[in-house]
Amino acid sequence: MFNNKIIGHDFQKGILKRAANENLVSHSYLFSGSDGIGKKLVANEFAKLINCKSRGSVDSANLDSAACVCGSCAKIDKGIHPDVIYVQFEGVKSIKVEQIREGVEERLFLKSFEGKFKVVIVDEAERMSNGAQNAFLKTLEEPPPNSVIILITSNPDSLLPTIRSRCQLVRFNTLAEELILEELKSRGDLSSEDAIVCSKLSNGSLGRALMMDSDLIGWRKELIQYLMHLKPDSAMSIIGLAEYMPLTSDPEDMERMTLAFEFISLWLRDLMLIKTDSDKKGITNVDLIESSMQIAEKWDLDNILDKMGALEKTRNDIYNMNANKQLSFENLFIRLAS
CATH class of the missing domain: 3.40.50.300 (P-loop containing nucleotide triphosphate hydrolases)
Structure with a gap:
């Protein structure tokens, strides 16, 4: 019962x-x-x-x-x-x-x-x-x-x-990705593609998956696509992307910023998996796999690891060192674009 x-x-x-x-x-x-x-x-x-x-x-x-x-x-x-x-x-x-x-x-x-x-x-x-x-x-x-x-x-x-x-x-263990995907599809709030991405972003938490909507899934995709085309010598693009990030101390902005760090981290992890020929089932951003494969061909493993380190440093500077958010993101995006 x-x-x-x-x-x-x-x-x-x-x-x-x-x-x-x-x-x-x-x-x-x-x-x-x-x-x-x-x-x-x-x-x-x-x-x-x-x-x-x-x-x-x-x-x-x-x-x-x-x-x-x-x-x-x-x-x-x-x-x-x-x-x-x-x-x-x-x-x-x-x-x-x-x-x-x-x-x-x-x-x-x-x-x-x-x-x-x-x-x-x-x-x-x-x-x-x-x-x-x-x-x-x-x-x-x-x-x-x-x-x-x-x-x-x-x-x-x-x-x-x-x-x-x-x-x-x-x-209690985290839920299987397949169970979460099945539940999301049964609710019908997301497209099939968005439901797959959402289930992979859920970390085994149905509650987390249900908090995501198509707008957030789309925002993640736009952010990563912007990073893919970012050039280190394009100051306006770097500043523009930094201004695009949630920069206030409002709780909603802080939550969105946390997600931004996570989305970028998972994308860099995807590049690592592609680069090392690991099981493609582990890739999170399945809707960006083709463009991610093109990026992975251009970057070596040390370069990807360096970018991961820069991401973690930026996260620590903002959350623990009270660093200026926009300047921190600008510096991060310069590192990610190089």
């Missing part, structure tokens, strides 16, 4: 389903894995599974939880179940002790209203400060009866070893 629309993670879903069916539900879990791969969706389905009013009926073993119409599952889907608590501190870099006590502990120790289990799902648990983690440790050591705590993180090493040791680890 798991929503069949959650793609992948069959092994992890099987572990959780078996724990529920055999009454071996742990009091605390640590869901670990990359962002956007479905950890929170699985946590939500697990909360539905252990509190489902239909579980144990004749047909429940084969029941898709999305089709379950019991009151408990319906409330959890709507986010209004009184015994399933979602904890997410948006816009907070570091979760403090007081926030954990008010958002988790005080609510966790309240008596259940209607569910068999009181479930607390803490998203981005890695943002808890050391003080908050230490305060939370006592709750993990002495949880109230019939309670389940699910910590979700993309960076388990940021959690204290004592926190990790008291949770049952469920490690």
